Amino acid sequence: MKTWPVASLVAALLIAPAAVADIGSRIWATGGVTTIEGSAGGGLVPWGLLGSYASDQEWGGTLAISRAEVDDYSLSVTGAGLNWNNRLELTVAQQTLDLDSLVFTLKDDFGLEQDELRQNIFGVKVRLAGDVLYSRWGQWSAGIQHKRLQDFTVPGAVGARDDSGTDVYFSGSKLFFATLMERNLLINLTARGTRANQGGLLGFGGDHNNSYEWMLEGSIGLFINRQWLVGAEYRQKPDNLDFAAEDDWYDLFVAWVPDRRLAVTAAMVNLGDVATLENQQGLYLSLQGSF
Numbered sequence: 001m002k003t004w005p006v007a008s009l010v011a012a013l014l015i016a017p018a019a020v021a022d023i024g025s026r027i028w029a030t031g032g033v034t035t036i037e038g039s040a041g042g043g044l045v046p047w048g049l050l051g052s053y054a055s056d057q058e059w060g061g062t063l064a065i066s067r068a069e070v071d072d073y074s075l076s077v078t079g080a081g082l083n084w085n086n087r088l089e090l091t092v093a094q095q096t097l098d099l100d101s102l103v104f105t106l107k108d109d110f111g112l113e114q115d116e117l118r119q120n121i122f123g124v125k126v127r128l129a130g131d132v133l134y135s136r137w138g139q140w141s142a143g144i145q146h147k148r149l150q151d152f153t154v155p156g157a158v159g160a161r162d163d164s165g166t167d168v169y170f171s172g173s174k175l176f177f178a179t180l181m182e183r184n185l186l187i188n189l190t191a192r193g194t195r196a197n198q199g200g201l202l203g204f205g206g207d208h209n210n211s212y213e214w215m216l217e218g219s220i221g222l223f224i225n226r227q228w229l230v231g232a233e234y235r236q237k238p239d240n241l242d243f244a245a246e247d248d249w250y251d252l253f254v255a256w257v258p259d260r261r262l263a264v265t266a267a268m269v270n271l272g273d274v275a276t277l278e279n280q281q282g283l284y285l286s287l288q289g290s291f
Helices: 004-015 102-110 153-157
Strands: 059-070 074-084 088-098 116-129 139-149 164-180 183-194 213-225 228-235 249-259 262-274 277-290
Touching: 059 262
Parallel strands: none
Antiparallel strands: 059 074, 059 277, 074 088, 088 116, 116 139, 139 164, 164 183, 183 213, 213 228, 228 249, 249 262, 262 277
């Protein structure tokens, strides 16, 4: 599959109504940033928020590029999203995983010489109820992420069942005003139904388990001021492959929002053991523009 979905969504942003150029009327930083799967949230976890600053009767959009460098892998992500009336979010993302050190394991154990994996992700999120700022129980959303690998050679060799799959998730986000050290505190909880191995980059289902499981994910962020947010995320993972156990992910992040059109996120990430390579830790950086 080619990269045309990203290009098409960029073009859609350019020809969208004038409300896009007007950036939207929601409060500063209430669109979150872009996850590695394209949805609005943190780096690893989708939130109940919808991307951009679009409020009711407005369009908004985001464009993002991200890069994660851990001990034996590197992941590049490009993504884009559209927000309609702060009710519906449409996203697309492409992930490219450079296998780096795993190339030697694949060659020795499986006779494979592939040096990267690529996955396209198409997402839809719907705000079900509430508001992150003013509703007592926060904002609740439901979403799906359809994921499709471009090459199934490596995932198939290590025991994955399918080259595509669809995650379903429910997220709730709430901002508590002047809660911790008189600062605003954001809390998010997400439940995800998934069969994805390493987020889908190693296929879906496996020889150990081929059923959907519900995984828990969470985020917490403290606003130092309206431009700076620090926090942490945790993402539970399924364990579908006999080839290698799969660990949960977590990160410690800082987000800088110097302008309503720009957000920069940096994080220390820990992915645990990935495809027999142990203790994968490193840095993550993401740049997002809002329109």
